[in-house]
Amino acid sequence: MKLPVHRWFRYSAGFSAEWTKFLIAANSSKKTKILDPFAGSGTTLVSSNEMDVTSFGYETHPFVNRIAKVKLNHNPNIKKLTKLFNHVITDKSKSRFLYENQPELLRKCYTEDTLKELVNFKYRFDTINDGSIESELVWLIITSILRITSHVGTAQWQYVLPNKTKTNKQTPQFAMEKKFNEIVQDLEFFQNKNIKELGQIKNHDARKIDNELKNKIDMVITSPPYPNNFDYADSTRLEMIFWGEISGWSELQSKVRTFLIRSCSQHTAAERLKLPDLLSQKEISPIQENLEEVCFELERVRKDHGGKKTYHTMIAAYYLDLAKTLRSLRHSLKEGGKMCFVIGDSAPYGVYAPADQWIGKLAIAAGFNNWEFEKTRDRNIKWKNRKHTVPLKEGRLWIYG
Numbered sequence: 001m002k003l004p005v006h007r008w009f010r011y012s013a014g015f016s017a018e019w020t021k022f023l024i025a026a027n028s029s030k031k032t033k034i035l036d037p038f039a040g041s042g043t044t045l046v047s048s049n050e051m052d053v054t055s056f057g058y059e060t061h062p063f064v065n066r067i068a069k070v071k072l073n074h075n076p077n078i079k080k081l082t083k084l085f086n087h088v089i090t091d092k093s094k095s096r097f098l099y100e101n102q103p104e105l106l107r108k109c110y111t112e113d114t115l116k117e118l119v120n121f122k123y124r125f126d127t128i129n130d131g132s133i134e135s136e137l138v139w140l141i142i143t144s145i146l147r148i149t150s151h152v153g154t155a156q157w158q159y160v161l162p163n164k165t166k167t168n169k170q171t172p173q174f175a176m177e178k179k180f181n182e183i184v185q186d187l188e189f190f191q192n193k194n195i196k197e198l199g200q201i202k203n204h205d206a207r208k209i210d211n212e213l214k215n216k217i218d219m220v221i222t223s224p225p226y227p228n229n230f231d232y233a234d235s236t237r238l239e240m241i242f243w244g245e246i247s248g249w250s251e252l253q254s255k256v257r258t259f260l261i262r263s264c265s266q267h268t269a270a271e272r273l274k275l276p277d278l279l280s281q282k283e284i285s286p287i288q289e290n291l292e293e294v295c296f297e298l299e300r301v302r303k304d305h306g307g308k309k310t311y312h313t314m315i316a317a318y319y320l321d322l323a324k325t326l327r328s329l330r331h332s333l334k335e336g337g338k339m340c341f342v343i344g345d346s347a348p349y350g351v352y353a354p355a356d357q358w359i360g361k362l363a364i365a366a367g368f369n370n371w372e373f374e375k376t377r378d379r380n381i382k383w384k385n386r387k388h389t390v391p392l393k394e395g396r397l398w399i400y401g
């Protein structure tokens with residue numbers, strides 16, 4: 001998070017920008033084309049730009065896709081950006097603000113004065129928003145200060161915890177100026193180095209075939225969602241409510257989750273999925289026996305847990321979605337290409353699901369030649385208050401085609 005442009009937004013990334021650059025340097029030439037099918041905030045694509053290599057990314061979370069798009073423009077007009085930013089921060093125009101009328105989550109996260117200031121920034125942003133990259137950067141600046149200006153528990157890109165307080169809160173004015181200066185400094189750095197905008201982010205679902213990229217890709221570098229119940233939709237609830245893109249929690253399903261890999265139980269509960277329907281899909285036949293065993297066990301043990309989470313359908317839907325993703329990637333990757341998936345396994349309710357083995361098997365069934373797993377760290381071994389004691393691991397799954 002110290003690197004230029006990468007530091008504009010802290011996101012649940014799964015890998016470091018330095019590592020992606022290292023990987024790209026070791027595996028590419030000028031003609032190489034890289035794909036990140038779960039691009040998130042665009043780490044792989046920004047790194048590819050820095051290495052002068054063409055790249056593509058898919059990101060179906062509308063809000064995260066917008067962030068990645070902004071980060072992939074290195075040549076905005078800094079004079080225009082400064083003018084727009086100064087208007088938002090110094091203009092005297094104000095929105096008609098009534099604290100009581102603000103959404104509940106915002107009232108829980110901000111004092112009246114702070115929220116008033118933030119809402120005024122949004123109001124003035126609406127008056128200068130011309131869809132240009134410069135106004136998109138002002139949008140990013142306002143978005144990126146929403147957590148640091150809140151006095152409650154809002155670790156970046158985690159769920160909001162209104163009952164926790166934080167000490168390192170910044171004032172909106174200070175946070176805006178700090179972020180603006182950082183962005184201008186990074187843009188000047190990229191422009192001086194003449195870094196080209198070779199990366200392209202698409203709003204394409206990784207599970208679907210992309211005919212535009214058929215046989216075009218030399219290497220895939222990615223970190224898919226893990227089947228660990230992290231809710232990517234909920235992690236942007238504060239920002240999306242602030243910008244009026246959703247009115248509350250319930251809209252997260254229709255406006256965000258529905259486009260994503262099913263990696264959290266809220267998603268599969270909302271879809272009211274039936275286990276037999278999922279397990280009978282042909283795409284998961286290579287792991288069906290083991291998957292069935294795990295899912296039936298999850299269905300059995302959920303009755304003993306208060307939350308009765310739908311982990312049984314979550315695990316089945318997750319591997320079905322990854323099977324589909326691997327088939328679409330086989331279509332895009334050239335013969336002889338390779339893929340690096342940063343993955344982690346999971347054990348919901350203490351029932352272990354071996355991600356490396358299962359994704360590896362699904363990859364072979366999708367038409368890849370072989371795979372190997374390189375462990376980078378152990379997980380779930382340190383904490384005393386963990387929900388289960390199954391040791392987990394994280395690492396790189398290399399798939400060769």
Ligand SMILES: C[S@@+](CC[C@H](N)C(=O)[O-])C[C@H]1O[C@@H](n2cnc3c(N)ncnc32)[C@H](O)[C@@H]1O
Nearest residue numbers: 013038039040041043059060061205206260261
């Ligand atoms: C672990 S994050 C990747 C973060 C990324 N490495 C970065 O640098 O920001 C996984 C991403 O996959 C996205 N995603 C989930 N389902 C998807 C799908 N079906 N197609 C494309 N992207 C998807 C999520 O929204 C999330 O941003």
